[in-house]
Structures are given as C-alpha cells and as structure tokens.
Amino acid sequence: MAVRPDQPPVPAFRADSSPERLADELLLALARPRLTQEVCARVRDVLGTHGAGLDWGRFVDLAGRHGVLPLVGRNLIRHRLAQSDEGRPLAPYRWIYSYAYEGNRRRNQALADEYAKVLRAVDDAGIAYAIRKGQPLVDTVYGDPGARRVGDLDLLLRRDTLARVADALTDLGYAQGRQSQNGERIEPFDRRTQLFWRTKLTNVALPFVKLSHRDDVELFIIDPCTSLFQVSSGVEADVGDFLDRRVRRTVYGEPSFVMDRTDQLIDACVQLHVEATTLYYIEIGKDLTLLKFLELAELLRAADEDVAEEFRRRVDVYDCAGSVAWALHHTALLYPDAVPAALADGFPVADAATLDEYGAFDGQVHRWESDFTTRLFDPARNKDVTARSNVPGPRAAV
Amino acid sequence: MREAPWPPEFEKLLRANLPLLDADAPLDPGLNLADHGLDSLATVGLLMDLEELLGVTIPDELLEQTSFQDPLAVWQLMASAAGDGAAPA
Numbered sequence: 001m002a003v004r005p006d007q008p009p010v011p012a013f014r015a016d017s018s019p020e021r022l023a024d025e026l027l028l029a030l031a032r033p034r035l036t037q038e039v040c041a042r043v044r045d046v047l048g049t050h051g052a053g054l055d056w057g058r059f060v061d062l063a064g065r066h067g068v069l070p071l072v073g074r075n076l077i078r079h080r081l082a083q084s085d086e087g088r089p090l091a092p093y094r095w096i097y098s099y100a101y102e103g104n105r106r107r108n109q110a111l112a113d114e115y116a117k118v119l120r121a122v123d124d125a126g127i128a129y130a131i132r133k134g135q136p137l138v139d140t141v142y143g144d145p146g147a148r149r150v151g152d153l154d155l156l157l158r159r160d161t162l163a164r165v166a167d168a169l170t171d172l173g174y175a176q177g178r179q180s181q182n183g184e185r186i187e188p189f190d191r192r193t194q195l196f197w198r199t200k201l202t203n204v205a206l207p208f209v210k211l212s213h214r215d216d217v218e219l220f221i222i223d224p225c226t227s228l229f230q231v232s233s234g235v236e237a238d239v240g241d242f243l244d245r246r247v248r249r250t251v252y253g254e255p256s257f258v259m260d261r262t263d264q265l266i267d268a269c270v271q272l273h274v275e276a277t278t279l280y281y282i283e284i285g286k287d288l289t290l291l292k293f294l295e296l297a298e299l300l301r302a303a304d305e306d307v308a309e310e311f312r313r314r315v316d317v318y319d320c321a322g323s324v325a326w327a328l329h330h331t332a333l334l335y336p337d338a339v340p341a342a343l344a345d346g347f348p349v350a351d352a353a354t355l356d357e358y359g360a361f362d363g364q365v366h367r368w369e370s371d372f373t374t375r376l377f378d379p380a381r382n383k384d385v386t387a388r389s390n391v392p393g394p395r396a397a398v
Numbered sequence: 399m400r401e402a403p404w405p406p407e408f409e410k411l412l413r414a415n416l417p418l419l420d421a422d423a424p425l426d427p428g429l430n431l432a433d434h435g436l437d438s439l440a441t442v443g444l445l446m447d448l449e450e451l452l453g454v455t456i457p458d459e460l461l462e463q464t465s466f467q468d469p470l471a472v473w474q475l476m477a478s479a480a481g482d483g484a485a486p487a
Contacts, residue, residue: 159462191449195442198461390439 013046022050023059024377028334030072030081031063031290033142033298040079047081047090056092062377067291070104071147073097105146107216108138112145114212114220115153116252121168122155129257130156130246132225132267136258139251141298148291152207152221156259158239159226162205169222174208178394179219186211193393200391203227207394228267229320230274232361237318262310265303268296269327270320276330277358279389287358288376296331297338312346325349330372359387403427404473407451412469415444427470441466448472454479 013025029043047054063069076082077098082091091097115135122129132154142148157165166176176194177186186209189197197206205224212220228242229235246257259267272292275281303311315324325347332339349355356368364387368375375381402409402425409425418435419425436444449455456479464475 163459191446192442195445195456195461196438198458199441199445199464199466200438202462 013042013050017050019053019055020058022046022053023055023062026054026059027062027066027068027072027290027377030075031066031068031294032075033071033144033147033294035075035079040081043079043081044084044090048084051090060096061379065285065289065379067149067289068294069097069100070149071101071142073099073101074144074147077101101146103216104149108145108150110212110214110217111150111153111220112252114210116254117172118153118169118222119252119254119256121172122165123254123256125164125168127161127164127168128158128243128246130243130259130263131249131251131256132156132228132259133271135251136249136264137295139249140302141295152223154223154225156225156228156239156242158243159202162224162226165224166208169208172210174210174220174222176206176208179209179211183218184211189393196392201231203229203231228263228270229318230278230361232363233320233323235318235320261299261303261307262314265296265299265307265311266314266318266320266324268292268299269324272296272327272330273323274361276326278361279359279364279385279387280362280391280395282358282382282385283389284395285379285382287382288372290334290376293331293334296327297335300331300338300340300343308340308343311343315347321347322350326355329355333373334376358385362387362389403470408448408473408476409469411444411447411451412472415440425469427473428468431466431468431472436466444472448476449479452476452480 013022013029017025026043026046029039032039035043060069063072073096076091077094082094082097083089112135119131134150134152134154138145138148138150155165175186175188177188179185180187189206194206197204203226205226208222208224210220212218226239227235227237229237242259242263245260245263247260249256249258251258258264275289275292276287278287281287315321326349328339328344328347329349332344356371357365358368359366366385366387368381369384370378370381413419413421413425415436416431416434418433419429431441445456454476456475460475460478465471466475
C-alpha cells in the first residue's frame with residue numbers, strides 16, 4: 001500500500017459558495033486533528049474575504065450536530081484563525097469556541113475520573129473486556145483530551161459475563177434505567193423495553209447509568225456490547241476472538257484493554273454503516289456524524305500494510321464487506337486522501353443503488369430523496385422519513 | 399388426542415398472537431411461531447402478557463437462552479420462570 005501523506009490536501013473553498021455552503025466547507029476544513037500552515041493560511045484568507053457573509057449560526061449548529069465543536073473551536077483559537085493579523089475579528093463570538101474546547105476538556109476529565117473507577121472494578125472482578133470507540137480514539141486520533149466530546153464508556157464483553165458486570169456496576173451506583181424528568185433519579189426501564197432489548201438486541205445490553213450531579217455531564221453511561229454486529233445482519237462472530245486479540249493500553253490512567261487496530265477499523269466501518277442506515281439513529285439525527293467519518297479516515301491513515309492485509313482477511317472471515325464498502329465509499333467522498341485506492345478497490349460497492357438506502361437493519365428498506373453530500377449538512381434530512389424504529393427505550397447505543 | 403402440556407389460558411394467549419394459525423388447527427408443540435405470524439414486537443407483547451397471566455418475571459438468563467421458536471419452548475420458559483410449575487394467577 002502506498003505511503004499516504006500525513007497531511008490532507010488544502011481545502012478548496014469555492015469562490016461562488018453561498019453563505020451556507022461556505023459554512024459547510026469551513027467546517028470540513030477545520031474539523032481535523034491537525035491543521036497545516038497551508039490550511040491555516042487558506043482559512044484565514046477565506047475568512048478575511050468572506051467571513052462577514054458566512055452563516056456563522058449554521059457553522060456553530062453544524063459543528064455541534066457533527067460532534068466537532070470542541071475540535072474546530074480548538075483549531076480556531078490555537079491557530080488564531082478567529083482574528084486577522086491586524087486583530088480584526090474574523091469569526092464572531094470567539095468565546096463560544098474557547099468555551100466549547102476548554103469546557104469539553106474539563107468535562108472529559110470528570111468522565112475520566114469516573115470511568116477509571118469502572119475499569120478498575122471490571123478488572124478486579126476478573127471480567128475480560130475491551131474498550132470500544134471513545135477514549136482510545138481520543139488518545140490515538142487527537143492526543144488531546146479536550147478535542148473530542150466523549151459520552152459513554154463502551155465495553156465489549158462476553159455475554160456470559162453480563163451478570164457479573166451488572167454486579168460490579170451496581171456496586172458503583174449504576175442502574176439500568178433512564179433519568180427522571182427532574183433529573184434527580186434513575187427510573188428503571190419499563191418491562192417492554194427490558195424484554196425487547198434482552199430478546200431482540202442481543203448484541204448489546206441496556207445501558208447502565210449513574211447521576212453525575214454536574215451541569216456538564218448529564219449522566220455517566222456504561223454501554224455493554226457483546227457483538228460488533230447487529231443481530232439482523234446475520235453475522236455470527238465469536239466475541240472471544242476480539243477479546244483474545246485485545247491489546248493493553250493505559251486509558252483514563254488505568255491499565256486497560258482496547259481492541260487491536262484492525263478490529264477498531266472493522267468496528268468503525270460497521271458502526272458507521274449501522275448508524276447511517278438504521279431508523280434508531282436517523283430519528284435522532286445521529287445517522288451522519290462528520291466526527292465518525294473523520295475518525296475512520298484517521299484510523300485508515302494510521303494503518304500500515306500489515307493492518308490493511310489483516311483487515312481484508314478479517315472482513316472476509318466476518319462477512320461484513322457490505323458495511324465496509326459503504327463506509328469506505330462515503331469516507332472517501334469526504335477524505336479521498338485517507339482511503340487508499342488499493343483498499344477501496346478490494347471492497348467495491350456491489351450495487352450503487354444501495355448507497356442511498358436505509359432501513360435494511362430494521363427490516364424495511366427505503367431510499368433517500370437526496371444524495372449523501374446533500375444530506376450530510378442538512379439538519380432536516382429526516383423530515384420526510386415516515387418509517388419509525390420499533391426499538392423502545394434509550395436513544396443510546398444499539 | 400395427546401393432552402397439551404400447558405393450561406388452556408396459555409394456549410389462548412398464544413393463539414391470539416398467531417394470526418396465520420387457523421382457529422381449529424391444533425397448536426402443535428413444535429409449531430414454528432414465526433411462520434404463523436409471531437413477529438418480534440408481538441413476541442415482546444406475548445411475554446409481557448404471559449408474565450402477567452402466570453404471575454412471574456422471567457429472569458434475564460432464561461430470556462437469553464430461549465429461542466421462542468415454538469410453543470413448547472415458550473411454555474418451558476414460563477414453567478422455568480415459575481419454578482415448580484406455572485399456573486394462571
């Protein structure tokens with residue numbers, strides 16, 4: 001596999017872009033773990049020329065929706081892009097960006113303190129686990145505890161250890177339930193939700209939550225997962241394989257375990273496809289999140305030839321090429337430099353018509369009216385979706 | 399005719415969730431429930447109704463071990479949940 005440049009190409013802002021489109025392009029340019037001097041110069045130039053007419057409300061809204069507000073905030077502030085060389089403001093309300101980044105860093109520290117306790121407890125109980133997504137990605141992709149908002153702690157586990165996990169978490173004050181309306185209690189999930197999740201969503205368990213009593217953290221959330229693959233996908237994969245391959249890593253200051261790089265890639269591809277095409281996520285507007293494409297791109301950039309080769313092998317073993325093809329195809333639309341042609345060619349999209357379909361995992365296939373790039377930055381893209389998810393309960397991990 | 403291993407109330411509740419089973423057709427213990435109209439949402443509703451009927455709460459470990467593919471599997475689940483023997487509340 002050819003060595004890929006460490007630095008993505010400089011974004012090409014179109015001179016005739018509308019204020020809304022300019023906001024979208026700026027978001028793509030700034031939502032990167034690293035900005036080169038060339039990118040900074042280009043952004044500063046564009047903001048100096050067109051910043052006054054840019055739809056900044058849309059920019060902030062989209063940055064929030066796509067989970068990248070702390071990151072773009074950091075980049076705007078750190079590279080002094082919010083003001084010209086003469087000190088003239090180029091982006092209004094600079095404080096929004098600094099607060100988003102600094103506040104996120106404090107918030108992530110609070111999560112780290114709590115989740116470290118959880119990892120210790122799970123480890124002390126002798127339960128085999130691997131952390132998915134979240135903090136391992138923060139460490140690998142960003143190397144900055146403030147750059148990426150973290151929500152829950154996703155743990156990949158064997159199903160037969162769930163009872164022990166429940167005991168360990170209960171001892172720490174967690175319960176499977178939802179926050180009460182006044183935010184002061186955790187109320188158990190209703191029986192229908194419990195039965196549905198336990199009989200139909202056997203790749204996950206209902207989340208365990210705990211009140212944080214902090215304004216910047218609604219809840220501490222632990223998401224147990226016993227398979228990377230949706231039940232409806234038909235993929236049968238022994239979670240033990242993934243746990244056998246887990247690697248040691250210090251996470252939240254604790255000796256812990258994360259999935260190996262290849263499994264992280266598979267997880268990122270599969271999860272991206274699931275979120276983009278499942279009604280559960282579409283309904284809450286979490287189907288297309290720039291953050292997820294960015295992180296897959298970064299994982300791909302960091303993958304060497306050995307990882308790529310093993311990735312191809314495991315995708316074949318787990319028969320998840322369809323999800324991988326979807327994920328690589330769409331990630332390449334946003335980050336063409338991150339997806340090597342040799343890798344993408346190995347996972348061709350079997351039927352291009354499926355690229356704009358959703359609902360397959362729900363057992364009801366529908367088609368989007370607009371294409372991916374149009375939908376990505378359209379906050380109202382789900383307004384014409386009439387199909388409804390039949391999954392009751394929390395709108396968290398599925 | 400062989401006596402059903404379950405009480406009439408169980409059969410009545412199960413039949414109510416099998417729209418593709420003729421009313422006068424026997425409820426065979428090995429009948430494929432999905433083929434006779436029991437979908438995933440209806441399964442959840444059925445389990446809730448059976449819990450209420452029999453006055454039991456199915457433990458999680460039993461839920462995870464059960465396939466719900468035929469009447470006998472569902473009955474055995476409820477019987478196990480009830481301990482010595484399930485009976486209408």
